[in-house]
Structures are given as structure tokens and as C-alpha cells.
Amino acid sequence: MASSDNDDQGYSDFDEEEDPIELESDDDMATLLAARRQKYKVLTEDAVRALQDDCIAGVADLIQVPPAIAAIVLRHCHWSSLVVQDKWFSDEQGLRAAVGLLPPSDGDAVAEPKRKRKGKKLTCDLCFDNHAPSQMKSAGCGHLYCRVFWRGYIRAAVEDGARCLSLRCPDPSCSAAVIRDLVDDVADEEDKQRYAGFALRSYVEESKTMRWCPAPGCGLAMEYLGGESLSEQLDVVCDCGHGFCIVCAEESHRPVPCRTVREWAAKNSSESESTNWVIANTKLCPKCRRPIEKNTGCNHMTCRDPCRHQFCWICLADYHGGHTCNRYEVDEIDARQAYARASLDRYIHYYERWVAHEHSRQRASEDMFELESAREVYLEGAAADEAQRQLGFLIDAYRQILEGRRMLRWTYAYGYFADRDKLNLLECLQGEAEGSLERLHEMAEAERTASENYYAADGGVSSYFDRLAKLTKQTHDYFESMAEAFQTDLD
Numbered sequence: 001m002a003s004s005d006n007d008d009q010g011y012s013d014f015d016e017e018e019d020p021i022e023l024e025s026d027d028d029m030a031t032l033l034a035a036r037r038q039k040y041k042v043l044t045e046d047a048v049r050a051l052q053d054d055c056i057a058g059v060a061d062l063i064q065v066p067p068a069i070a071a072i073v074l075r076h077c078h079w080s081s082l083v084v085q086d087k088w089f090s091d092e093q094g095l096r097a098a099v100g101l102l103p104p105s106d107g108d109a110v111a112e113p114k115r116k117r118k119g120k121k122l123t124c125d126l127c128f129d130n131h132a133p134s135q136m137k138s139a140g141c142g143h144l145y146c147r148v149f150w151r152g153y154i155r156a157a158v159e160d161g162a163r164c165l166s167l168r169c170p171d172p173s174c175s176a177a178v179i180r181d182l183v184d185d186v187a188d189e190e191d192k193q194r195y196a197g198f199a200l201r202s203y204v205e206e207s208k209t210m211r212w213c214p215a216p217g218c219g220l221a222m223e224y225l226g227g228e229s230l231s232e233q234l235d236v237v238c239d240c241g242h243g244f245c246i247v248c249a250e251e252s253h254r255p256v257p258c259r260t261v262r263e264w265a266a267k268n269s270s271e272s273e274s275t276n277w278v279i280a281n282t283k284l285c286p287k288c289r290r291p292i293e294k295n296t297g298c299n300h301m302t303c304r305d306p307c308r309h310q311f312c313w314i315c316l317a318d319y320h321g322g323h324t325c326n327r328y329e330v331d332e333i334d335a336r337q338a339y340a341r342a343s344l345d346r347y348i349h350y351y352e353r354w355v356a357h358e359h360s361r362q363r364a365s366e367d368m369f370e371l372e373s374a375r376e377v378y379l380e381g382a383a384a385d386e387a388q389r390q391l392g393f394l395i396d397a398y399r400q401i402l403e404g405r406r407m408l409r410w411t412y413a414y415g416y417f418a419d420r421d422k423l424n425l426l427e428c429l430q431g432e433a434e435g436s437l438e439r440l441h442e443m444a445e446a447e448r449t450a451s452e453n454y455y456a457a458d459g460g461v462s463s464y465f466d467r468l469a470k471l472t473k474q475t476h477d478y479f480e481s482m483a484e485a486f487q488t489d490l491d
Helices: 004-008 028-037 045-063 067-076 081-090 092-099 147-159 162-166 180-186 189-205 258-269 275-281 330-373 384-417 420-449 451-456 461-486
Strands: 040-043 210-212 221-224 235-237 243-245 282-284 291-293 300-302 310-312
Touching (some): 045 081, 045 189, 067 081, 067 092, 067 189, 081 092, 147 162, 147 189, 189 210, 258 330, 258 384, 282 330, 330 420
Antiparallel strands (some): 040 221, 210 221, 300 310
């Protein structure tokens, strides 16, 4: 791949008189990705728990309540201390009523019963058995229940999922909140751990700046560092290796917006991509070719702005007053069948390319794994330092290939829904980025499969890797330009 013959195989973009690119690091692409990663950080469960405890402690000190009550108030306010401060000091009683806290004069929900009397047994309001005062607990409202009942009540709530965090007094007429202190006092160890898990997850799930990693079995979270709320679409990579969008939690889909992913997923999961469904439900405007779905009973269709073309849904003819299409015409049936085929072909065009780039990305991922696994083999010999540098360039190239394949894949999903006036720009951007990526992928694959010859040869290797590094940077620039254009929705 480093020979001069390759100049006739798609690598003529480079001016031979240009100085070779200087990359001081053997992991230059990792440096580029690290710059993006400065906008977020990965948190373990312990780190999330520490942040949650600090938040609770701060609010408890601010509004002068026990931490367990501060947690309930924070959860109601989506774990925002600013919202708590605003609501508490503007309408404390309203906020208390909303979360099930008793007025201050009645005491803040405690586990000990109000009707406790020394040496006198108390009656459980549910089983009506008499129990020692130490075995009776209340949510602070005076409705007394024995520990056995409370244990079962909390277990049933925990089995129901995260709704256990909003548990209220068992008395139907009472809205007193069941706080964490009471749960920890009466529940068994397993139920306490599950309740604590739901409480921890709620801190991230209701946060405006954090997301749990959606990878199966992963307990790590991502924290956005760019502000008090997610103000930008950002693809993140968890320490487990899973990449996803921090806004919608779907797989990484830069540069296209989250709505494209939702619409494309719905399109692909539908079983209605058959010719019959296309005929019955979707048609292209005869004038501007935008896809239209019929959602009303009338067959008089008007395309959206700026087209505004009026046509008959059944025969696609221009619609004029008194239009009818009840006469059977062979040409009409042929036209409808051709239209159905064209609509399905259009979907297949975008879907095939969406799938093809994912297959190429997966293969590139396997190749990169093999490279990193065989690092010691590549670095054998006297010129280990130079081999390390060259291997770094090759891995950088594969990182860019993985990123490029993923980005191109989603541009085809975007293209399916894009307005016709945006397709020219989209196809131009795709063409430039895709052409550079294919050259880079071919160049990297050819070197990898013949790597022993390259490392053993005396001439041409250094020049080849300089060209590889330059093409990697060029490809990166193409994709960043494309991503910048998508920030304005190709307008």
C-alpha cells in the first residue's frame, strides 16, 4: 500500500510536495476524542451516591429538616436544590402537602408512635393485635401498625418498582409520606437494598445533567459538564465501551438529531413496509415527491408548504372541483403499482446503506481489536519505537473509520426523511466524507493484512504511514465539516 502504484488507486488527493503531517502522539485520534470527552465524565455508583448525599445534606441544612425528609422534597423537585429553594420559601405548606409531609407543629414524619405509653401495649390498626410500643410504628401521622405489617407493606411496594419511593401511609384517608428512615427501620435487608437502589437510580433518572449507561449490566452513569441542563446533543462513551447519546439514551447517532433516530426506529420496526401498506398508507406528492401519509377520510390531499399541490389520493391526478376517478383504467393500476415499487425502492435504498455501513463498522471494530490484541507481535524487533509510532497511526485510522461509519450510517436515515431541497447538500456532504472514508478504510485494511511485509521492508514504510496519518486527518476534517452542517439541520 505504500508503493507508488497506489497513487492511481484513489490516493492522488495528496500533493507529494507537501510536508508530511506531524503527529507527536502515537494516539492522536484518541486525543481528538478526549477533547469531546471533556464535556462529560463517567461516574460509578459510589460517586453518584456521594453526589446524592451531598445534595440531600445541602437541602436539609437549607430548609432545616432531617435528611430523609429533604430527600423526599428533592425527589419531588427532580433533585434540583434551586427548585426546592424557590418552592419551599414561596409556599412551604403547599410543597409539604404535595409530598405528604405533616405541618411543622405535628413533627416531621418519624418512626415512633404518638400514642406510645410506657408499659402499655398498643393495638395495630390493621391486625388489631396488641403489641409492645417498640413494635409499633407510624409515618408520623398517628396511624399505628406493627412491624410485621410494615415489613410486608414495604416489600409489596418494593416489588412494584420505583413507585415505592412515593409510598404513603397505609390508611386510605392519610397522605403522610413513608420516609427512608422508616423503611430502614422495619424492612428486611433485601428490601432495604432494593429501596436504596431505586432511590439512587431516581437521582440520575430525574436529573437534567446525568444519564445511566443503557448497556445491559452496566451500573455507570454519565454526567454532563456543559451546564445545568443538557443544552446540546452529545455522544458519550462509557467505560464499559458502550456509546450512546446523553440526551435520548439511544445509540450514538452524531450528527443527526434524536428525532431521526426515533422516526427511523419506528420505520424499521413496523411490519408495514410491504407494497400493500405503501399503496394504502403512504404516497409521494406528484409534484415535489415528499412522502405523505393519509390520516383523514377525505381523498382531497394538499401537500404541505411550500408546495401546496392539490391532488386525489386515489389516482394522484390533479384535484379540481367535481373530480372523480371511479372508472377502471388499466393505466391507472399500472401507475399505482409502479408508484408502490418506487416508494419501496426508495426505502430500500436508504435502508441498505444504513445496514451496510453498520456491517463495515463492525468488521472494522473486529480488525481494530485484533490489532490491539497483537500489539506485542507488531512491536517485536530492534525498531520497536518506530513500530510503536506506526501502529499508533494505524489504530488512529481505525478509530476514525469506526466514527465515520457510524456517522455515515445515520446520515442515510436522515436522508430518508429529509425534504427534497436538502438532499443536494446532504448528498454532496455524504459523497465527500464517504469517498475519503473508503480510501482510508482500504488503505488501512491493505496494510493490516500485509503488516509483516511492511515491518520487514526497509523502504516505503515511513512514507506510507505519513500518508495514512494525513488521510486520517483529512477524513476527520470531512466528517467534522459534515457534522457542523447538521448543527443547522442543513439549512
